[in-house]
Amino acid sequence: MPDTKCNNPYHGMKPAPFKHCPDCGALINPKINVESDCFKHHTLRKSKGYGFCPDCGIKLQK
Numbered sequence: 001m002p003d004t005k006c007n008n009p010y011h012g013m014k015p016a017p018f019k020h021c022p023d024c025g026a027l028i029n030p031k032i033n034v035e036s037d038c039f040k041h042h043t044l045r046k047s048k049g050y051g052f053c054p055d056c057g058i059k060l061q062k
């Protein structure tokens with residue numbers, strides 16, 4: 001998981017609205033508790049153009 005910031009404005013938000021950045025997968029808000037079954041939403045998020053799951057930070061796009 002990269003720890004360098006991408007250009008997504010979520011990096012500058014406090015608090016950030018997601019646990020992980022949807023563009024680079026970096027942890028942006030460790031305080032957010034996420035569903036352990038977020039994989040159910042991965043297909044939908046991928047279709048929305050998310051590069052990474054904002055809950056678990058896994059890479060969705062190839």
Ligand SMILES: [Zn+2]
Pocket residue numbers: 005006007008011021022023024025026
């Ligand atoms: Zn990012």
Ligand SMILES: [Zn+2]
Pocket residue numbers: 038039042053054055056057058
């Ligand atoms: Zn996920």
